[in-house]
Every structure is written in structure tokens, then in C-alpha cells.
Amino acid sequence: MIHPLFTHEIGSLAKPNWRVKAMRNRPLTDQDLDDAQEWGKFLDLETEELLEILQKRQNFTPEEKQKIVWYSSLMATRMLEKAGLDVVYDGEQHRVEMYEYPIRRIEGFQFLGHVRSFDNKYYRKAAVQAAPRLKELYHLHEYQVIQSFATKPVKIPMTGAYTLVDWSFDEFYLRGVEIGTREGRRHRREARARFLHDLATQVIHPNLKALYDAGARFLQIDEPAATTKPDEIDLFFQSLEDSVGDLKGKVFFSVHICFSDYRLLFPAIQTVEGIIREFHFEYANRDTRELGVDDRKRRGYEILKELVKYDFIAGVGVLDVHTDWIEPPELVRDRVLYAVEQMGTPERVFVAPDCGLRTRTWKVAYEKLRNMVEGVELAKQALGLS
Amino acid sequence: MELYVTLNGKYPRSESLIRATRDYDRGRIDSTALNHVYEEDYRALHDLQRDWPWVSDGLLNWQDLLRPFAEVIPGTQVLGLVRYYETNTFYRLLSFPGLNLQGLHETWVSKYFRFGNLAILPGPALFARFSEGLSLPQIYTLLQETMALLKAQGSRVFYLQEPELVYRGNSELPPGYASFIQEVRKVIDDGTLIVNPYFGSVLPLLRELLQLEVDGIGVDFLTNAIEDLIEAGWDPAKGMLAGVVDTENSYQEQAEDLQAVLTQIRETLRPRFLVLTGHADFEFLPRSVADRKIAFLQNVKEVLA
Numbered sequence: 001m002i003h004p005l006f007t008h009e010i011g012s013l014a015k016p017n018w019r020v021k022a023m024r025n026r027p028l029t030d031q032d033l034d035d036a037q038e039w040g041k042f043l044d045l046e047t048e049e050l051l052e053i054l055q056k057r058q059n060f061t062p063e064e065k066q067k068i069v070w071y072s073s074l075m076a077t078r079m080l081e082k083a084g085l086d087v088v089y090d091g092e093q094h095r096v097e098m099y100e101y102p103i104r105r106i107e108g109f110q111f112l113g114h115v116r117s118f119d120n121k122y123y124r125k126a127a128v129q130a131a132p133r134l135k136e137l138y139h140l141h142e143y144q145v146i147q148s149f150a151t152k153p154v155k156i157p158m159t160g161a162y163t164l165v166d167w168s169f170d171e172f173y174l175r176g177v178e179i180g181t182r183e184g185r186r187h188r189r190e191a192r193a194r195f196l197h198d199l200a201t202q203v204i205h206p207n208l209k210a211l212y213d214a215g216a217r218f219l220q221i222d223e224p225a226a227t228t229k230p231d232e233i234d235l236f237f238q239s240l241e242d243s244v245g246d247l248k249g250k251v252f253f254s255v256h257i258c259f260s261d262y263r264l265l266f267p268a269i270q271t272v273e274g275i276i277r278e279f280h281f282e283y284a285n286r287d288t289r290e291l292g293v294d295d296r297k298r299r300g301y302e303i304l305k306e307l308v309k310y311d312f313i314a315g316v317g318v319l320d321v322h323t324d325w326i327e328p329p330e331l332v333r334d335r336v337l338y339a340v341e342q343m344g345t346p347e348r349v350f351v352a353p354d355c356g357l358r359t360r361t362w363k364v365a366y367e368k369l370r371n372m373v374e375g376v377e378l379a380k381q382a383l384g385l386s
Numbered sequence: 387m388e389l390y391v392t393l394n395g396k397y398p399r400s401e402s403l404i405r406a407t408r409d410y411d412r413g414r415i416d417s418t419a420l421n422h423v424y425e426e427d428y429r430a431l432h433d434l435q436r437d438w439p440w441v442s443d444g445l446l447n448w449q450d451l452l453r454p455f456a457e458v459i460p461g462t463q464v465l466g467l468v469r470y471y472e473t474n475t476f477y478r479l480l481s482f483p484g485l486n487l488q489g490l491h492e493t494w495v496s497k498y499f500r501f502g503n504l505a506i507l508p509g510p511a512l513f514a515r516f517s518e519g520l521s522l523p524q525i526y527t528l529l530q531e532t533m534a535l536l537k538a539q540g541s542r543v544f545y546l547q548e549p550e551l552v553y554r555g556n557s558e559l560p561p562g563y564a565s566f567i568q569e570v571r572k573v574i575d576d577g578t579l580i581v582n583p584y585f586g587s588v589l590p591l592l593r594e595l596l597q598l599e600v601d602g603i604g605v606d607f608l609t610n611a612i613e614d615l616i617e618a619g620w621d622p623a624k625g626m627l628a629g630v631v632d633t634e635n636s637y638q639e640q641a642e643d644l645q646a647v648l649t650q651i652r653e654t655l656r657p658r659f660l661v662l663t664g665h666a667d668f669e670f671l672p673r674s675v676a677d678r679k680i681a682f683l684q685n686v687k688e689v690l691a
Binding site: 225259 | 398399401404407408410411449450466467468469472473474475476477478607608609610611612613614630632634635636637638639643644647650651665669670671672673674675
């Protein structure tokens, strides 16, 4: 399935207004219907059924809502296919987002309120109040739906144990842990390790296993929180091992980390060689927009000099997901060529955006991805691969 | 020994204000409606600190601890996201074109320091970590001038938030730091000055911190142990901003446990004054949980007092 300079996306896309409003019982506007029609046309999809449902404007039945989600999933998947990616997904159209969606499907958690991520962006945060147990396999249906209409291989991203733990409050494992003492510090770490082990083995692994059993062969573990606590890097890698378990070698596992100090992953990263195949990081966010393949112009890709020493494929983010600026293909080409030079071979380089594109419109996301694919083609030509 | 409770760092916005800021960003409400919700939140936060000697506005309208300074220096660029230490909160890197304090005036103060006598500011090391374009001496100047203006506008207590000093285990203060503190000391005159390092052990720096001309030093007791401070030789002449509730977790600390810890601090370390607060910014908690933890600290303080 995989090949040099393989292209994929990283999880999320925006959700169309007609899907968001339908779920929230807010009335749809003419513009929302026009958007659905225009995207359907652009993607060569039959959308009569969808438009008929949307004409109702509000008060959709559960069955109608299910159909609306199905269409948003289909459209998002087709959009990635049309952009030319090698492996596709539906941009989390079945999910709320990457934290709340899984947590609501795990026993033992209670949502408490919002905390800030940055600026005026917040996320709802839960506390673990009992040992976590899986309520339901929460990505299997999504995989089966996407697989039913995808014309390219499907990748399923899944929030990893460490990130779910780090983004949650702990009212269970930390119970009774003292402050202001040396013992307290040690007990805090032990509590964290127990929380991670339980979540990895009782929640993440069963989900991954179910996806494997259903035929999924490319699974992405999202761990944006991986380097949050430098003295827990060993716990992070242990949680990856626990999550993968007996699926080692059976599935292509990619780990996505972003907006982090990647240096902290080394050298402990070697503990998951042979278990994880690809490490995908965000690079474009910290890079210049100048063309060229020298260290200064490609300063965002510095960590590749470290990653090359270990047995992994480098998933390189070449699109900044926090700007509407469309990266020209030539810039993508140079970023890819630089990555190939650092990794020594195109076989050790995969290409993707920095992170999920959920904060961009579909139009911007599509244009960025299309240019990304075009830039990869330019890089292949430069390398004599096409 | 004087005993207080105060906020630490930025305080979380209420769920109403969170909703309002989102609605404003999406064009669903105008600035008048947004400001109305802000005012309600400021009132609630003011009420929470009723009768406290040191009161902060919680920096509710600050996007992060540096962002208001983008308005002080014209031409400052607000760049990409940078993780705020071991949290899931991100700051934006500020890129300054140079030192030009054109925007540092009373209007800026009234916009970003809405009420109270406690001014919570980024320390110079934190400031340097999340910005570019200013040398350390320039950052010292910027912060000195800011504190001078705040003093003139009525601030009496100054917290310099400094996780950067201890997070990486450094054993030396940044060059010129002690001189900067001396200059600030002159600027704020009889004001109270506290350097607040958190997210790390203070031990490697404790000697130097104790020699600074500050009134108090912050200690994050999730990371630091009382027995370590005793062994390292805490100076009772210094006050202590004691981070004794976990602001990264929602569990409710037990009153008896905390009373025991505070009694030990008072009997063994004997700081000149003791301020009870969170181990880091309260902003890492939802508002209702932060309010509950503040009420808890207040109750413990009353029992101890």
C-alpha cells in the first residue's frame, strides 16, 4: 500500500454548516443548501437525497441526522480523494472532535467545563473518577462507513492514551496523593503510570484491535500531548507499546505529534522501533515561506537531523494549518526535497499537512491539499521518481 | 505571620464569557454584548476576593501573559503557537521590532488592569521565552517601565510569573536579573514584589532567589518538598507564595492534609508572610472548579488564622 512520498492528511476537517446546524437543531439557510449542492457537484456526487432532507431546514429526525452525517463523511472523503491523497479519511465527520468524542464513550469520566487551549479557543475537559472502561468500540462504525464508499485505502486516526490522560483531570488515581513531600512526587508519577496503563490496555487497544479485525491496516495514533511533560516521555512510549500490544507488525502504525518540543522524544523514541512505523510532526508552522533547500530556509525541519538516526519513516507536515495562505507547489516541493535529503531516501518520507485542517474552510483545505499533492509530484520529478 | 489567599496567574473565564468570546469571534454578538459579559465576570471575580488585601482582576481579557505587550510596542507581530510548559495551553510568540514604549500609557493600563492592587505580570525570563526581537536588558526596561506606570496607577503588589527560571533546572539566574530586581525595587518603592517560579524545583536556584531584593518567592509544592527547602536553607526573612492546591487537576484537596502541610511550613520554614494559592495559573481549571478551590483555600486559611 505504501510507497515513497506517500501522501495523507492528519485527521480533522471542518464540518459543513448544513451538518453542524442539523445536529444542533438550528435552521439551515439557503446558503447552507447551496453549499451542499455546490460541493456535491464539484465532487461528482449524487446529492438529491441529501438536498431533499436538507430542504426540511430543521427538526431533523435521528434517521435524517444519520443520513446527513453519512453525506458529510462521503463528501469529505471524496474531497481528499479528489485532492489526490494516497490514503483517505473523512475528516472526523462522525466525531465531535478528538477528545470529547472518545471520552464520552469511556466509563469513568465526567465532564467538568471548558479550559482554554489558546486565544478564544477552548475545549471541554473531563475528570477521571473511576477506572476507565470501554462503553463501546467508538471508531469501528466510522471505519466501516468510510470503507464502504472510499475508492482509496482508508486511514483511521485515534486519540492516543497519553493525550487522553494528559487532557483529563485526575480525581481517581491521584486520590490521597500528598503535596509538599518527596514521597508525594513519586506517588504522583505512579498514579499517572496506572492511569495510562489502564487507558491503553482497556480502551485504546480494544479499539485498535477491532479496527484491525475489520480490515484496517493504516492506523494513526494522535498524541499532540506527547512531550507535554518531559519527565514522562518514558511513560508516553510505554503507553504506545501497551496500546499496540499484539498488533505489532500487523498494522502500519503512525504517530502524530504537533506543536511540541520534539527534541524531548530522543533517544527514548528507540523503544518503539519496530512497533511504530511513522512519526508525523508539524514542521511548516515553524518554517519560512522562502523557496530553497538549505538549512536556513528550511529551518522548520531541523528535527529530521535527529529522527534520521532511528528506524522510522518521517511524516513531514508541509502545510501550515493555521493560515488561509495556500502554500505554492514549489514550496511544498522544496520542503519535501529537504526532508528527503535529511532522511537519505524518499522511502523514509511521507507528506501531510502539519495537523488537521478543521480550522480552515473546505475550499482552503482543498486548495492546500491539492497544492501539496502537486508539490509532491514536482519533488518526485526532481528525484526522478516519476 | 500574615496569611493571605490570592489568585495565581490568569484566572479562568466563566462558561458565559467563554460562550460570549466564541460568539463574538463568529460574529454572533457585537462588542457591546461581549463587554457586558466581561463586566459580569469581573464583578463575580471581584466578589470572590471580597475583603482580601491583595486583589487581582484575573487577567480575564489577556489572551496569554504576554499578549497585551503587543499593543505596547507598535509593529509587534503575533506569530505561531508555542506550548505553555507542561500544559495544553498555548501562547503566541510575539516578535517585537525593537524597544519603543509608545503604547505604554494609562489607557493600556485601564484596558488590561481592570481593578485591584495585585498586578500579575510575566517575569523577564518568561517574557524572553515567548518573544523575540528584544534583548534581555530591553525586556528589563519594558517591565520596569510597566511596573512604574502600574504603581502610579495604584498597584501595590507585583507577581512576576517565572516558570522559565526553574522549569529547565537552571542553577543560575539570567544575566542582570538581580540588578533588574533592584531597579524594580526602587520603582515600586514600598510595594510588595514576589518572584513566582513554578513548574519546577526551586532548589538549584534557591540561594540566588533568596538573595534577590524581593519580598517573597513562589514555591510550587507539587514539585517542591518542604524537607528539601529545610535542608537547602529557606530564609525566613522572605515571604512565600505557596502553591498548595493543584490547578492542573480537579480533585478536591483534603482540608486536614493541607492544614498539616501549612502548619509544617509555618513551623519549619517560618516565612515572613504566607500566601496560599494554586501551584500554577488557575486558568488550567474550569471556572467552577477554580472557584471551588479558591473557596477551599479561604476556608483553610480561616481555620489556620
